[in-house]
Amino acid sequence: MKTCLVAGGSGFIGSWLCKDLLKKGYRVICADNNITGHKSNISNILSNSNFSYIEQDVSQPMKISEHVDYVFHLASPASPVHYQKYPVETLLANSLGTLNLLNLAKENRKRRLTGAMSIPTGHGRATTKEKDSRKHWYQAFQASHGLLSGYSTLTGHT
Numbered sequence: 208m209k210t211c212l213v214a215g216g217s218g219f220i221g222s223w224l225c226k227d228l229l230k231k232g233y234r235v236i237c238a239d240n241n242i243t244g245h246k247s248n249i250s251n252i253l254s255n256s257n258f259s260y261i262e263q264d265v266s267q268p269m270k271i272s273e274h275v276d277y278v279f280h281l282a283s284p285a286s287p288v289h290y291q292k293y294p295v296e297t298l299l300a301n302s303l304g305t306l307n308l309l310n311l312a313k314e315n316r317k318r319r320l321t322g323a324m325s326i327p328t329g330h331g332r333a334t335t336k337e338k339d340s341r342k343h344w345y346q347a348f349q350a351s352h353g354l355l356s357g358y359s360t361l362t363g364h365t
């Protein structure tokens with residue numbers, strides 16, 4: 208049985224992904240610090256013997272004791288409402304979090320890290336505060352993107 212690590216697995220997208228992966232016959236490890244997610248999103252799979260939940264901030268050093276076949280990075284408070292409330296946490300999740308998950312994938316000899324980022328869209332009449340938070344979001348996006356492309360150049364992985 209292959210094992211998937213879903214970082215951000217108790218969030219909106221991550222919780223659906225965890226459930227879908229279990230249905231498809233994978234073992235799933237969900238790592239989340241619940242900054243914007245809720246354990247209630249995964250309450251119906253917590254007792255599944257192929258599912259494990261660990262409370263983990265991905266921007267902190269990570270130790271996963273078992274072999275991981277696939278790594279999904281959805282651990283970011285990057286939705287438009289949350290990145291305005293958590294600009295520093297978003298930057299850390301997208302920078303150190305991405306780096307930690309890339310290193311974990313590398314340790315497990317995996318060639319691919321899958322993640323999702325939304326694009327901040329705006330209308331002409333944004334306030335200065337809204338413009339500032341889009342700028343923070345964009346910097347977080349660039350940190351994540353820069354790490355992925357740097358890693359890809361060094362290792363030839365995607």
Ligand SMILES: NC(=O)c1ccc[n+]([C@@H]2O[C@H](COP(=O)([O-])OP(=O)(O)OC[C@H]3O[C@@H](n4cnc5c(N)ncnc54)[C@H](O)[C@@H]3O)[C@@H](O)[C@H]2O)c1
Pocket residue numbers: 214215216217218219220221238239240241242243244245263264265266281282283284285286289299300304323324325326
């Ligand atoms: N929801 C959408 O429509 C949509 C669309 C495109 C892209 N995305 C992107 O997908 C990702 C997930 O979005 P979502 O809607 O599921 O958001 P969400 O806030 O529901 O889920 C994010 C999850 O990550 C966790 N998390 C955040 N920082 C963490 C950290 N440092 N360590 C561990 N866990 C952490 C949160 O607690 C939460 O459970 C985001 O990057 C978002 O930008 C979302």
